[in-house]
Amino acid sequence: MAVYTDITEGDLGAFLRNYSIGELLSYKGIAEGTENSNFLLHTSTGPFILTLYEKRVEEADLPFFLGLMDHLAARGISCPLPVHRHDGGTIGTLAGRPAAIITFLEGMWPRRPTVVHCREVGKVLAAMHLAGADFAMTRKNALAVEGWQELWAASRERADEVAAGLTQEVDADFALLEKEWPDHLPKGIIHADLFPDNVFFLGSELSGLIDFYFACNDLLAYDLATCLNAWCFEKDMSFNITKGAALLSGYQSVRVLSDAEKAALPVLARGSALRFMLTRLYDWLHGPDGDLVVKRDPAEYIRKLRFHRSISSVQEYGLS
Numbered sequence: 001m002a003v004y005t006d007i008t009e010g011d012l013g014a015f016l017r018n019y020s021i022g023e024l025l026s027y028k029g030i031a032e033g034t035e036n037s038n039f040l041l042h043t044s045t046g047p048f049i050l051t052l053y054e055k056r057v058e059e060a061d062l063p064f065f066l067g068l069m070d071h072l073a074a075r076g077i078s079c080p081l082p083v084h085r086h087d088g089g090t091i092g093t094l095a096g097r098p099a100a101i102i103t104f105l106e107g108m109w110p111r112r113p114t115v116v117h118c119r120e121v122g123k124v125l126a127a128m129h130l131a132g133a134d135f136a137m138t139r140k141n142a143l144a145v146e147g148w149q150e151l152w153a154a155s156r157e158r159a160d161e162v163a164a165g166l167t168q169e170v171d172a173d174f175a176l177l178e179k180e181w182p183d184h185l186p187k188g189i190i191h192a193d194l195f196p197d198n199v200f201f202l203g204s205e206l207s208g209l210i211d212f213y214f215a216c217n218d219l220l221a222y223d224l225a226t227c228l229n230a231w232c233f234e235k236d237m238s239f240n241i242t243k244g245a246a247l248l249s250g251y252q253s254v255r256v257l258s259d260a261e262k263a264a265l266p267v268l269a270r271g272s273a274l275r276f277m278l279t280r281l282y283d284w285l286h287g288p289d290g291d292l293v294v295k296r297d298p299a300e301y302i303r304k305l306r307f308h309r310s311i312s313s314v315q316e317y318g319l320s
């Protein structure tokens, strides 16, 4: 993330009086991340994460996100737990933003994902899909095709400033995706942003998942396509088929893909690459700047989109 909203010690102290997490020893803003403002708190009972929810998070969705973490953790998926306040709730207000405290998850996200990481992520993604099956709440994906169109409408005019020819390329992507988006595939709870910085490892062991603030109900295979994009490209933007194979076989060791899901992977991966290119492009053109704000480069996803446009068979993703 970043820090978009700063807090004062006085406001934080008053906010913490609603919790039984001990005495505040220190706090600092976390520069990592993109969407919300996060702070690392140290109290006399240990470390915690304080999140102030920003622009893309609707307050009305917070019970879904926080309830999902509780639900998944109860089914064996390691993730942070929302800390309850004295009044039983998990959501308060700090510096004018909705805010919550979650437990601290040990581990580090992999800066250079390996084949082993990819296999582990495939397995945990499938396990999360199965564990989410009986979650009682639902949330529509705000960043499905309609949401992409809004981002594009707000950025299209200046897209060629970012990459020559982008306007024409993306218009063609929309024409294809609106026609071929597969609505008939298995749906359920998806993470929708399972990038390396949202998966923690202790050594080669996966220690847990964070950042459920895009989670929603959508196509399960779309979540897998997002992981292909986020985990299996090298720094030079070449697709690493060995990593793709590890991710897909890890996933299928827990949940087998149907033939229709396999066949849809190219269009899903293209749609997912478009989605991340568009949020990055929008933030690049319209997002706030600041010392603790790191903007992500849309160019990476422009190149991934070009790769997916060139795919002629799903075997090119490493599917055996």
Ligand SMILES: Nc1ncnc2c1ncn2[C@@H]1O[C@H](COP(=O)(O)OP(=O)(O)O)[C@@H](O)[C@H]1O
Binding pocket: 001, 002, 030, 032, 033, 034, 035, 036, 037, 038, 049, 080, 102, 103, 104, 105, 106, 197, 198, 210, 211, 212, 213
């Ligand atoms: N529960 C947690 N335990 C440990 N570190 C966390 C936890 N949640 C967030 N962080 C830290 O905060 C950073 C940003 O969190 P993230 O949820 O990805 O933010 P955003 O939603 O703004 O992208 C992470 O990269 C990690 O360093």
Ligand SMILES: N[C@@H](CCOP(=O)(O)O)C(=O)O
Binding pocket: 001, 032, 033, 034, 035, 193, 195, 197, 198, 211, 276, 279, 280, 296
């Ligand atoms: N993963 C997205 C940005 C969302 O940021 P995160 O810190 O919540 O993962 C991207 O890479 O564009």
